[in-house]
Amino acid sequence: MNNNLSDVEQRVKRYWYTDGIGELIGGGIFILLGIYFAAQQYLGENSLVGGLLQAGLVILLIGGMAIGRWLIKALKSRLTYPRTGYVEYRVDRESTNKRRIVVAVVAALVAAFSMVFAQRIASFLNLTLALTGILVGVILSFLQGRGSGLERFYVMGAISIVLGIVLSLSRLPDGYGLGLFYSLMGFSFIVSGGLTLRRYLQENPLPAEAERQNG
Amino acid sequence: MGNDLRALTELDRLIHEPARLLIVTILSTVESADFLFLQRETGLTKGNLSAHLSKLEEAGYVKIEKTFKGKLPLTVCKLAGAGRKALTQYRQQMQDFMTRTQ
Numbered sequence: 001m002n003n004n005l006s007d008v009e010q011r012v013k014r015y016w017y018t019d020g021i022g023e024l025i026g027g028g029i030f031i032l033l034g035i036y037f038a039a040q041q042y043l044g045e046n047s048l049v050g051g052l053l054q055a056g057l058v059i060l061l062i063g064g065m066a067i068g069r070w071l072i073k074a075l076k077s078r079l080t081y082p083r084t085g086y087v088e089y090r091v092d093r094e095s096t097n098k099r100r101i102v103v104a105v106v107a108a109l110v111a112a113f114s115m116v117f118a119q120r121i122a123s124f125l126n127l128t129l130a131l132t133g134i135l136v137g138v139i140l141s142f143l144q145g146r147g148s149g150l151e152r153f154y155v156m157g158a159i160s161i162v163l164g165i166v167l168s169l170s171r172l173p174d175g176y177g178l179g180l181f182y183s184l185m186g187f188s189f190i191v192s193g194g195l196t197l198r199r200y201l202q203e204n205p206l207p208a209e210a211e212r213q214n215g
Numbered sequence: 216m217g218n219d220l221r222a223l224t225e226l227d228r229l230i231h232e233p234a235r236l237l238i239v240t241i242l243s244t245v246e247s248a249d250f251l252f253l254q255r256e257t258g259l260t261k262g263n264l265s266a267h268l269s270k271l272e273e274a275g276y277v278k279i280e281k282t283f284k285g286k287l288p289l290t291v292c293k294l295a296g297a298g299r300k301a302l303t304q305y306r307q308q309m310q311d312f313m314t315r316t317q
Binding site: 009011013072081083085086087 | 250306
């Protein structure tokens with residue numbers, strides 16, 4: 001009985017990812033990040049614009065996330081809610097804290113690993129890139145994949161790890177390497193989100209107005 | 216009547232009904248959900264879902280807000296504190312029953 005109820009709960013939680021809109025917007029943010037890192041490398045830290053870019057990363061991230069969230073809500077209101085219904089999720093503080101702890105532990109392990117082994121492996125691979133790929137991959141697999149039970153997030157996690165390691169061997173400068181990594185990951189997100197959205201729209205045509213009389 | 220069976224008679228029958236159990240479980244996972252979402256997730260007809268929601272609202276387990284989105288009516292449902300407590304208690308009772316009878 002409880003197992004069945006847990007299945008229902010997980011299915012309801014998965015509803016957030018049913019349309020792929022989150023991945024499309026997330027992909028866009030990743031591509032912007034990619035452009036940011038590449039531009040920073042191209043302009044150099046000593047130029048005025050390069051310095052401004054460096055100082056603006058936090059603003060870019062916070063602003064990007066706020067605009068992204070607004071865009072997701074707007075798109076869901078137009079595409080998803082009229083087709084399959086509106087849901088507002090609870091902010092589960094306990095699970096949010098657990099997620100934060102997992103991210104912090106992974107980040108700490110990555111930092112410790114890089115400090116211990118940096119000297120030995122820095123000669124043949126770009127450590128920042130490899131670790132970024134692993135970190136993003138772990139977050140995608142363990143938090144998104146395990147939390148939602150959706151296989152596509154495990155695939156994205158694997159792509160991130162492989163991409164991070166492959167690009168780290170390319171000997172590209174940090175900025176270009178990170179730029180390429182985030183751009184390719186963003187592209188992967190957009191492909192995954194786009195395919196999911198296409199399937200969702202095919203499977204869920206807009207109901208006639210009479211059927212949309214919601215209750 | 217054995218203790219195990221007596222425990223079953225103490226179950227909250229309002230929630231024990233499968234359709235209502237499903238509705239309450241769905242609502243326990245979210246902050247709120249609209250009628251269309253509940254209908255799709257439960258597979259109930261409009262009339263059936265309305266009837267079950269009314270019973271849950273009467274018992275104070277669910278709060279229902281009727282608004283409009285543009286010209287279309289929008290019914291948003293939310294699990295009340297009493298409903299959440301009843302569901303937790305029901306799950307515990309069922310778990311205990313299953314443990315005792317295994």
